[in-house]
Amino acid sequence: xxxxxxxxxxxxxxxxxxxxxxxxxxxxxxxxxxxxxxxxxxxxxxxxxxxxxxxxxxxxxxxxxxxxxxxxxxxxxxxxxxxxxxxxxxxxxxxxxxxxxxxxxxxxxxxxxxxxxxxxxxxxxxxxxxxxxxxxxxxxxxxxxxxxxxxxxxxxxxxxxxxxxxxxxxxxxxxxxxxxxxxxxxxxxxxxxxxxxxxxxxxxxxxxxxxxxxxxxxxxxxxxxxxxxxxxxxxxxxxxxxxxxxxxxxxxxxxxxxxxxxxxxxxxxxxxxxxxxxxxxxxxxxxxxxxxxxxxxxxxxxxxxxxxxxxxxxxxxxxxxxxxxxxxxxxxxxxxxxxxxxxxxxxxxxxxxxxxxxxxxxxxxxxxxxxxxxxxxxxxxxxxxxxxxxxxxxxxxxxxxxxxxxxxxxxxxxxxxxxxxxxxxxxxxxxxxxxxxxxxxxxxxxxxxxxxxxxxxxxxxxxxxxxxxxxxxxxxxxxxxxxxxxxxxxxxxxxxxxxxxxxxxxxxxxxxxxxxxxxxxxxxxxxxxxxxxxxxxxxxxxxxxxxxxxxxxxxxxxxxxxxxxxxxxxxxxxxxxxxxxxxxxxxxxxxxxxxxxxxxxxxxxxxxxxxxxxxxxxxxxxxxxxxxxxxxxxxxxxxxxxxxxxxxxx
Amino acid sequence: xxxxxxxxxxxxxxxxxxxxxxxxxxxxxxxxxxxxxxxxxxxxxxxxxxxxxxxxxxxxxxxxxxxxxxxxxxxxxxxxxxxxxxxxxxxxxxxxxxxxxxxxxxxxxxxxxxxxxxxxxxxxxxxxxxxxxxxxxxxxxxxxxxxxxxxxxxxxxxxxxxxxxxxxxxxxxxxxxxxxxxxxxxxxxxxxxxxx
Numbered sequence: 001x002x003x004x005x006x007x008x009x010x011x012x013x014x015x016x017x018x019x020x021x022x023x024x025x026x027x028x029x030x031x032x033x034x035x036x037x038x039x040x041x042x043x044x045x046x047x048x049x050x051x052x053x054x055x056x057x058x059x060x061x062x063x064x065x066x067x068x069x070x071x072x073x074x075x076x077x078x079x080x081x082x083x084x085x086x087x088x089x090x091x092x093x094x095x096x097x098x099x100x101x102x103x104x105x106x107x108x109x110x111x112x113x114x115x116x117x118x119x120x121x122x123x124x125x126x127x128x129x130x131x132x133x134x135x136x137x138x139x140x141x142x143x144x145x146x147x148x149x150x151x152x153x154x155x156x157x158x159x160x161x162x163x164x165x166x167x168x169x170x171x172x173x174x175x176x177x178x179x180x181x182x183x184x185x186x187x188x189x190x191x192x193x194x195x196x197x198x199x200x201x202x203x204x205x206x207x208x209x210x211x212x213x214x215x216x217x218x219x220x221x222x223x224x225x226x227x228x229x230x231x232x233x234x235x236x237x238x239x240x241x242x243x244x245x246x247x248x249x250x251x252x253x254x255x256x257x258x259x260x261x262x263x264x265x266x267x268x269x270x271x272x273x274x275x276x277x278x279x280x281x282x283x284x285x286x287x288x289x290x291x292x293x294x295x296x297x298x299x300x301x302x303x304x305x306x307x308x309x310x311x312x313x314x315x316x317x318x319x320x321x322x323x324x325x326x327x328x329x330x331x332x333x334x335x336x337x338x339x340x341x342x343x344x345x346x347x348x349x350x351x352x353x354x355x356x357x358x359x360x361x362x363x364x365x366x367x368x369x370x371x372x373x374x375x376x377x378x379x380x381x382x383x384x385x386x387x388x389x390x391x392x393x394x395x396x397x398x399x400x401x402x403x404x405x406x407x408x409x410x411x412x413x414x415x416x417x418x419x420x421x422x423x424x425x426x427x428x429x430x431x432x433x434x435x436x437x438x439x440x441x442x443x444x445x446x447x448x449x450x451x452x453x454x455x456x457x458x459x460x461x462x463x464x465x466x467x468x469x470x471x472x473x474x475x476x477x478x479x480x481x482x483x484x485x486x487x488x489x490x491x492x493x494x495x496x497x498x499x500x501x502x503x504x505x506x507x508x509x510x511x512x513x514x515x516x517x518x519x520x521x522x523x524x525x526x527x528x529x530x531x532x533x534x535x536x537x538x539x540x541x542x543x544x545x546x547x548x549x550x551x552x553x554x555x556x557x558x559x560x561x562x563x564x565x566x567x568x569x570x571x572x573x574x575x576x577x578x579x580x581x582x583x584x585x586x587x588x589x590x591x592x593x594x595x596x597x598x599x600x601x602x603x604x605x606x607x608x609x610x611x612x613x614x615x616x617x618x619x620x621x622x623x624x625x626x627x628x629x630x631x632x633x634x635x636x637x638x639x640x641x642x643x644x645x646x647x648x649x650x
Numbered sequence: 651x652x653x654x655x656x657x658x659x660x661x662x663x664x665x666x667x668x669x670x671x672x673x674x675x676x677x678x679x680x681x682x683x684x685x686x687x688x689x690x691x692x693x694x695x696x697x698x699x700x701x702x703x704x705x706x707x708x709x710x711x712x713x714x715x716x717x718x719x720x721x722x723x724x725x726x727x728x729x730x731x732x733x734x735x736x737x738x739x740x741x742x743x744x745x746x747x748x749x750x751x752x753x754x755x756x757x758x759x760x761x762x763x764x765x766x767x768x769x770x771x772x773x774x775x776x777x778x779x780x781x782x783x784x785x786x787x788x789x790x791x792x793x794x795x796x797x798x799x800x801x802x803x804x805x806x807x808x809x810x811x812x813x814x815x816x817x818x819x820x821x822x823x824x825x826x827x828x829x830x831x832x833x834x835x836x837x838x839x840x841x842x843x844x845x846x
Contacts, residue, residue: 019834028815028830057841064791065810069696072705081687081713088717089680092724 016040021051025058144270144281148297151257151304158305158342162195165348169338172251177312177330186211188251188335191352195345200353203251213359214252224252225359244292247315247331255309255335260297277301291315293330308336370403370430375519376532378405378425383539385421388515389508393418393435395519405433408441468599468612472496475561496600499557503596506550506624509543510582510589513631516540517582541637547589548628548639554592555621563618578634585627588620595620682728683720690735691716693811694742700807701746701800711749715742739808740821794840802836805829 016024016037023029024037041048105126158166167190174184187204197218203211212226220237240259243249253259264270264283273280275298282296294312299305314328379388379395382405387393393407405422409415415437425431473492476483483491516539528536599612611617629639694715698708715738722737723729729737795803801822808818815829822829 018838019830022834022837023830026809026815026833053841054837057837060787060791061795061806061840062810064788064795065696065807067788068699069692072692072695072699072709078688078691081691081716082684084713084717085680085683085687085720088720092721096724 013044014040015044015047018050018054021047022054025051025054144264144272145261147272147279147281147299147304148257148261148264148270151299151306152261154304155256155258155306158194159192160194160197163345164194164342165345165352166190166192166194166340166342167348167352168340170255170335171338172333172335174247175332177332186251187338190254191348193345193348193353196353198353201252201254202356210356210358212251213356215355222252225355227359241292244311244313247313247333250311250333250335253309253335255297255306255337257297257299257304257306260295260306260309263295274301278307291328298336305340307340308334310334369401370397370428372519373529373532374425374428374430375403376528376536378403378422378431379516379519380535380539381421381424382418383512383542385417387418387421388512395515398432401430403431405431406435408436408438410438412437412439469496471561471613495557499554500596500600502550502554502557503593506547506554506628507586507589507593509546509550510586510624510628512543513540513547513582514586516543517579537635541632541635544585544628544632544635545637545639547585548625548632551589551592551621551625551628554596555618555625558612558618558621562613563615578631581627581631581634585624585631588624588627592617592620592624679720679723679728683716683723686719686734686738687716690738694738697739697807697811698742698746700803701743702750707749708746711742711745714745718745736813736817736821739811739813743804743821791840797839798836799832801828802832802839805832806836809833 020029020033020037024034024041027034029037041051105122170188170190172184172186172188173182175182185206187206187208189202189204190199191201192199199214199216201214201216203213205211212224212228214222214224216222216237222234222237224232224234240253240263243253244263260281264281270281270283273282277300279299279301280296281299283294291314292311293314294310296310297306298308298310300307311333312330313333314330316328375395375397382388382393382395387407387409388395392409393405396404396406398404407418409418415435418435419426419433422433426433469492472495473488476488476491476495516536519536595612595617632639691712695705695708695712698711699705702708702711718741719729719734719738728734795806798806801824804822805818808821809815813821815826815833818829819826
């Protein structure tokens with residue numbers, strides 16, 4: 001068989017198949033076949049041409065392929081790839097570190113040959129540790145506004161707890177910016193009672209001397225006491241920013257979320273960072289306003305309590321250096337909590353909320369100033385019981401700004417009556433009341449320098465003006481029917497006493513009017529309250545009516561006796577202004593009274609230049625009546641015009 | 651993902667030990683990958699362009715291949731230099747085929763104008779007549795290439811890259827004899843047409 005094949009081969013020459021030729025060209029044939037085909041190709045032209053054809057086809061394709069590849073790629077492609085690779089590498093490195101951690105743990109576990117439950121436990125522990133570490137180091141998820149709002153809520157909850165008293169000590173340090181050593185150290189002691197809402201803040205120097213203290217009430221009003229200055233009253237809480245403008249007042253700035261929130265709002269924006277057990281909210285230099293450069297608040301994470309505030313302020317350099325007075329020096333202030341305690345309300349010392357004696361000024365309170373209203377009210381109260389008449393009691397403004405109510409009255413009963421009437425104003429610190437009874441005055445042997453003692457009750461003397469009385473007697477006797485002789489004298493005395501009483505009554509009310517006019521000068525009248533003005537006018541009108549009516553009665557009594565033969569008076573001048581009218585009224589009333597008293601001998605040793613029998617006296621009486629009527633009208637009263645009939649009536 | 655799992659599987663025990671022994675820092679791997687990219691970028695790109703019929707898409711996948719190489723090597727260390735080439739082509743091929751499948755992009759390089767822009771460039775040193783002849787010749791090759799099946803074309807291009815049949819079979823996931831058969835048909839089609 002073999003020989004047969006060999007002979008057939010020899011008869012028909014062998015040629016490799018086309019597939020084999022390609023495999024030959026590609027070097028993919030087994031060694032022996034490859035060698036055989038190689039030998040054949042050397043011998044066979046036909047096969048060599050076939051192989052070359054394959055080669056040329058491959059060459060054509062390779063040429064095409066190289067042409068096609070020439071247009072591909074470039075440096076920009078490289079750059080794009082490098083960038084993508086770098087990004088990926090960054091992501092990968094963080095992933096890798098995590099993977100390395102886990103793999104490390106696995107390796108450790110493998111080394112320790114721990115069993116599965118123990119490994120699971122270790123895994124859980126590790127996860128717990130990771131969570132803790134994450135919580136500790138992770139960036140703060142809250143915003144500054146949120147944090148401050150929550151801390152403010154926590155603060156107000158603590159401050160409003162009525163069962164406790166909060167006590168905290170703060171250290172205030174001032175240093176030049178950049179210096180480590182403080183140039184000023186202060187201690188601030190703060191007590192807050194939740195029950196009353198009062199906060200007391202005391203400032204001590206390094207040696208423990210009390211420098212100043214502040215009492216702040218729930219409504220925000222505050223009183224600041226310091227030995228160096230007058231007590232200062234603040235009606236409402238100042239904005240923290242305003243406080244920053246007065247570094248000497250910084251001790252009153254509370255390291256609290258509430259005040260810092262205000263600052264942050266005014267500075268619009270803040271940043272939060274986590275620092276161990278604390279949050280730190282800071283206002284950076286980009287939010288600087290005026291002298292205020294920087295601020296940071298430290299809030300304890302546990303309980304959200306603000307424990308410190310740091311401030312950086314630019315202050316004008318000390319005026320002691322005139323050359324550099326325009327420069328500013330930057331100071332760092334830090335107010336940090338030193339201790340914090342909550343005490344039950346019952347156990348807290350009550351003394352901590354009381355004002356310190358060393359801070360109170362020597363005088364309990366500054367001298368109060370009496371107001372015009374007070375003066376009117378006091379006069380009105382006295383007027384109602386007739387104590388202003390005749391200078392029984394004087395009401396005057398003292399040089400110390402207080403209202404002096406002074407006088408000597410007849411007895412203790414009257415004194416008590418006056419004091420009772422003054423009850424509504426007696427407690428006012430601006431009023432000083434000094435009223436003595438006669439007996440007290442005598443015991444004090446005080447000369448009546450201030451007040452005029454009751455002038456009305458002068459002791460009648462025996463020096464009687466017989467001619468005037470004779471005129472009255474004659475007039476009464478001429479009446480029909482004539483009184484009996486036995487009664488005539490009594491009637492004359494009663495008649496003269498009546499005339500005298502009317503006259504002095506007019507004079508006394510004129511005095512009060514004058515006093516009222518002095519009390520409310522045109523300027524001060526504008527400052528009066530509506531109530532005081534009403535009282536003032538009603539008093540003026542009443543006294544004017546009294547003057548007018550007394551004078552009219554006097555005129556009616558005197559006319560038939562003394563003025564019967566006198567001609568009727570001329571036209572009266574137009575009524576003057578109120579103030580001069582009162583002056584003139586007083587003059588006239590006093591003149592009339594003097595004449596009357598002189599005529600009827602009630603006032604001892606007084607010689608009047610005017611006789612009651614003259615037309616001049618009569619004019620004076622009529623003028624008094626007219627003036628009083630005019631004043632009454634101006635004060636809003638009603639006055640019946642003393643018509644020509646009144647003047648001319650016999 | 652399936653391909654990815656395939657790759658990992660093929661890496662076998664080596665990758666497991668790499669998991670435990672956490673190798674080189676990524677910086678070194680990054681440099682290695684850049685080096686591999688610089689040397690293999692063009693052939694991979696060209697091959698992918700042939701598979702996809704789109705140079706820009708091929709470029710995108712080409713970069714993706716080398717990024718995958720980086721990720722693959724990050725935890726395990728750089729692939730051995732002699733294996734990098736076939737790794738890159740294998741992953742590139744799979745990505746391209748995936749792309750073709752998922753996008754229903756089945757243009758099998760029989761398109762009218764698969765790589766037209768590449769053929770518009772005349773050689774600088776040619777006379778106008780020669781340039782015309784050259785263009786005609788290239789277009790003829792292109793026409794013939796268009797008649798190849800995708801498998802034939804893949805094999806042809808990979809062979810042109812210098813891969814042995816065994817490597818081509820590995821990259822394409824077929825047998826050696828299939829590679830030989832596809833190549834034989836490809837060459838025959840190109841040759842026969844050139845005689846036609």
